[in-house]
Amino acid sequence: MISNQSEIHHIAIGTFGLGAERKEEWTEKSTSDSGTNNDELNALMTAFTAGQNYIETSFIYAGGETMKFLATFFQQIPREEIFITTKLEKFIEREEDIEIQLDKYLDLMWLTYVDALILHAPSISKLPLLETYQAMRSMVEKGKARHLSASNLSLEQVKNLTENGIKLFSIETLYNLECKIHEDTGFLKYCKDHNIMVVCYQPLRRNRTAKRNYPLLVELAEKYNKTQNQILIHRITKHKKLHALIKASTPEHVKENIASLDVEIDEQDLKRLDDFRSIEFDAIADQIDREDTGKSFPIYKYANQFD
Numbered sequence: 001m002i003s004n005q006s007e008i009h010h011i012a013i014g015t016f017g018l019g020a021e022r023k024e025e026w027t028e029k030s031t032s033d034s035g036t037n038n039d040e041l042n043a044l045m046t047a048f049t050a051g052q053n054y055i056e057t058s059f060i061y062a063g064g065e066t067m068k069f070l071a072t073f074f075q076q077i078p079r080e081e082i083f084i085t086t087k088l089e090k091f092i093e094r095e096e097d098i099e100i101q102l103d104k105y106l107d108l109m110w111l112t113y114v115d116a117l118i119l120h121a122p123s124i125s126k127l128p129l130l131e132t133y134q135a136m137r138s139m140v141e142k143g144k145a146r147h148l149s150a151s152n153l154s155l156e157q158v159k160n161l162t163e164n165g166i167k168l169f170s171i172e173t174l175y176n177l178e179c180k181i182h183e184d185t186g187f188l189k190y191c192k193d194h195n196i197m198v199v200c201y202q203p204l205r206r207n208r209t210a211k212r213n214y215p216l217l218v219e220l221a222e223k224y225n226k227t228q229n230q231i232l233i234h235r236i237t238k239h240k241k242l243h244a245l246i247k248a249s250t251p252e253h254v255k256e257n258i259a260s261l262d263v264e265i266d267e268q269d270l271k272r273l274d275d276f277r278s279i280e281f282d283a284i285a286d287q288i289d290r291e292d293t294g295k296s297f298p299i300y301k302y303a304n305q306f307d
């Protein structure tokens, strides 16, 4: 059973939309049309076999189809060798709603417990954040979740939980080459100092960062004989020592992503990546609704404000 963050592979398995029959019906738009269920299952097996042992799930991915699909995958691997997280979604109005939701997701995935239970975003609970997490603790006490984790919290919200005795195993949030808000606010440092594993979603910004062909990325990809996406993943995992949560539907993409760990990049080139700033994304960073109150776009929509 995986109990320590150091046992977790630096590339986490994203599952957005996997197993969907008709992708046009997804809750959110995806940029990918590739992959069949077989490819996707192969991609998951390729990732797991290569050591990727952290997987995220959510009911809202393909309206529950992804969870059903993942049940097939989970049946094929030893349960204790993978760290499975799942998210609480909308409509938490009473403490009891937490267990009702979790039971439903466990059933769909043929699981008896998850390794970490996550509130998808602050706005999905009508209860105050701290109260929600205090109530989520009962799922750990009942053995239905081993840890509590979080997603899309602001630095102040993480502090509120931490200072009130909620131990977070990890937090899923947005971080990539263009969206560096969490570096600027000290969020990443706080998590590191408090041993909260940061799992960065949209590390490739759904392949849109590479499509921009920024001269720096094009140059480094050529210099190190890697793809632009590999440079992006290497930066997050090996250089920043964070976890990259990537959705890949094909074994080829999985292999390419894992091969990003095999390159050594010079210090001065890593510094150039650190110094890279996106004028567009920086210009709207102060408009992010960091507490997810509904006033503006939240952190989980920041990366989608531009192509």
Ligand SMILES: NC(=O)c1ccc[n+]([C@@H]2O[C@H](COP(=O)([O-])OP(=O)(O)OC[C@H]3O[C@@H](n4cnc5c(N)ncnc54)[C@H](OP(=O)(O)O)[C@@H]3O)[C@@H](O)[C@H]2O)c1
Binding pocket: 013, 014, 015, 016, 031, 032, 033, 034, 035, 120, 151, 152, 172, 173, 201, 202, 203, 204, 205, 206, 207, 229, 245, 246, 247, 248, 249, 250, 252, 253, 254, 256, 257, 300
């Ligand atoms: N907690 C949250 O609120 C939150 C928010 C956003 C995202 N997430 C989760 O984080 C995970 C990752 O986010 P994401 O899927 O939005 O973004 P992403 O992982 O940055 O990008 C995924 C896209 O990139 C493509 N891709 C993967 N590897 C590639 C490669 N080597 N070369 C070219 N293209 C490649 C995938 O295509 P193929 O599918 O064709 O391989 C897919 O279209 C998802 O499972 C998502 O659900 C969580």
